[in-house]
Amino acid sequence: MGKGTRAKDLKTRLGILLHKTELGHKIGSSSKLQLNSRRRDSSQEVLEWRESFDQLLKSKSGVNAFHTFLKTEFSEENLDFWLACEDFKKTRSKTKLASKANRIFEEFVQSEAPREVNIDHETREITRKNLSGATSTCFNEAQAKTRTLMEKDSYPRFLKSASYQDMTKQATSHSTSKQSHT
DSSP: OOHHHHHHHHHHHHHHHHHHHHHHHHHHHHHHHHHHHHTTSOHHHHHHTTTOHHHHHHOHHHHHHHHHHHHHTTOHHHHHHHHHHHHHHTOOOHHHHHHHHHHHIIIIISTTOTTOOOOOHHHHHHHHHHGGGOOTTTTHHHHHHHHHHIIIIIHHHHHHSHHHHHHHHHHHHHHHHHHHTO
């Protein structure tokens, strides 16, 4: 087992231990907490999240619900990276752009990064080269690959999750009860 593989294995094991008690409390009650906080969100919005991954990403509460779900799977780094890239694109100062680019690269992209996202070696190297002249587009390829991974992998599991199923049931019953009261 190589040094990198052992480090990742240790990181995973520590993550499981650190989150085990937190999950014990959250898994059973997370859907109720999410449902209560969602009462102010439109029922329609919750139902729209299943229409497309873009609909989910456009919704602040959708991103929050998806992030909560990803935490239970220990894979929130993908969404965190995507969100960091979205924020990075809004940076106008060249100085801040360069420092943010390095911070994002070190946290998510470089090999053995603390929150390394799952991208291929070629994309990692292209991104590394893009850092030399950091522009608002230097993470575009890595961000697109991470987005595709979430859309094809995590998003379908989110839609099938108990917490999202509970949210849709409540949204459906809420819109049905609204209609019967009018």
